[in-house]
Amino acid sequence: MNAGAADKADLRRQALARRDAMSIEERIEASIAIADLGRTLIDLPSGAIVSGFSPIRSEVDIRPLMADLRDRGARICVPAILSREEIVFRELLRHAPLVDTGFGTVGPGPEAEVLDPNVMLVPLAAFDARGHRLGYGAGHYDRAIARLQERGLKPRLVGIAFDSQRVDRVPDEPHDVSLDAILTETGLHAAKPQV
Ligand SMILES: Nc1nc2c(c(=O)[nH]1)N(C=O)[C@@H](CNc1ccc(C(=O)N[C@@H](CCC(=O)O)C(=O)O)cc1)CN2
Ligand SMILES: Nc1ncnc2c1ncn2[C@@H]1O[C@H](COP(=O)(O)OP(=O)(O)OP(=O)(O)O)[C@@H](O)[C@H]1O
Numbered sequence: 001m002n003a004g005a006a007d008k009a010d011l012r013r014q015a016l017a018r019r020d021a022m023s024i025e026e027r028i029e030a031s032i033a034i035a036d037l038g039r040t041l042i043d044l045p046s047g048a049i050v051s052g053f054s055p056i057r058s059e060v061d062i063r064p065l066m067a068d069l070r071d072r073g074a075r076i077c078v079p080a081i082l083s084r085e086e087i088v089f090r091e092l093l094r095h096a097p098l099v100d101t102g103f104g105t106v107g108p109g110p111e112a113e114v115l116d117p118n119v120m121l122v123p124l125a126a127f128d129a130r131g132h133r134l135g136y137g138a139g140h141y142d143r144a145i146a147r148l149q150e151r152g153l154k155p156r157l158v159g160i161a162f163d164s165q166r167v168d169r170v171p172d173e174p175h176d177v178s179l180d181a182i183l184t185e186t187g188l189h190a191a192k193p194q195v
Helices: 003-021 024-041 063-071 140-150
Strands: 049-051 075-081 087-091 099-102 105-107 119-123 156-160 181-184 187-190
Touching (some): 024 181, 024 187, 063 075, 075 140
Parallel strands (some): 049 119, 075 099, 119 156
């Protein structure tokens, strides 16, 4: 592992430990605040297709926010893990059965339509003020976003996290895709690329 990768692994571990250390009550309160803020602050383009996620471990629970964005007219999709390298976004319809979609996630099965999101609510382990993010280390989102961009699509990227996941600086790597903004319990923080 090179120095950058070791730094990333440490930052990831520490940020996830801070997230895990939040009490259930703190997590619920912060998740409700995030849903309330997202409801008013996330702009939806016409024909909005929003990727969300079903929470695993101690992640923010954005299911209420996804329900709200659907009520505002968005189509909602969530990731399904196809392989070590690939995720796709399957449409989440009300009342459709959910299956195991890998690593503890649940979502629609292979019969669901695969969508190209134009707004992505991106899960993360750690983020910085520039909008750089760290995930669980599989590169799933970096690759999924790169694939959309290769096809000329430019989804708006909104990271979803608790404030406790903020770090001073995520080490840069060429494949990292930076976020446009990060939504936490204290607001929608626009990325400041110059910092
Ligand atoms: N809720 C949610 N869904 C998501 C993601 C996410 O971050 N959150 N993903 C975001 O990409 C994708 C899933 N990617 C994941 C990648 C690794 C691990 C994980 O637990 N990795 C182990 C190491 C496993 C190993 O090395 O074999 C770990 O971190 O301990 C979980 C999800 C798609 N769905
Ligand atoms: N666009 C890409 N093309 C090829 N390999 C990639 C790409 N993005 C990431 N990778 C590879 O995936 C691995 C994990 O990357 P990284 O540590 O940045 O993941 P992460 O951002 O923590 O995870 P995720 O994107 O799943 O949330 C690295 O080995 C990296 O080289």
